[in-house]
Every structure is written in structure tokens, then in C-alpha cells.
Amino acid sequence: MRTLVTFGLGALAMYLFDPQQGRGRRASIRDRLGRAGRVVRSRAGRTAAPDLSFRDYATATQVPGAEPGKPSQAPQGAQHLGR
Numbered sequence: 001m002r003t004l005v006t007f008g009l010g011a012l013a014m015y016l017f018d019p020q021q022g023r024g025r026r027a028s029i030r031d032r033l034g035r036a037g038r039v040v041r042s043r044a045g046r047t048a049a050p051d052l053s054f055r056d057y058a059t060a061t062q063v064p065g066a067e068p069g070k071p072s073q074a075p076q077g078a079q080h081l082g083r
Contacts, residue, residue: 016022016029 016026018025
């Protein structure tokens, strides 16, 4: 197994440090990684806001008089839901 990893790393090094095309390959990989990072950051920013706003809504609309941390009694029609 170690031999395969060593050969793989050697092949990757030869591919990336090729004197004729290695610079372009490294630039392409750098651009792709930068683009992927921007996509991840933009998608993470969009999904966090709706989730947090729902949590704010859910905590603001709790049943009055209910004790926090204790489950409330389920309505009569919801007994089959496993509550």
C-alpha cells in the first residue's frame, strides 16, 4: 500500500512540476480551488440566515406558561405521532 501511495505522489509531482506545462497546471488548480472556496462561502452565507431566523421565530412563539426544557403535552390528535 505504501508503495502505491509513493508512486502516486511521485506521478503527481511530475505532473505538477513539469517544466513545460506545470506552471499552467498549477495556475489552473489554484483558480479552481479559489472558485470552490468562494462558492462554499457564498452558499454558507445564504443558508445560515433563514435557519437562524426560523430559530428566532420558534423561540419567540413558545407556549405561554410552559417550562423551558420540559416537553409539552401533545394535542389529542397528535398522539399517534409518537409524542
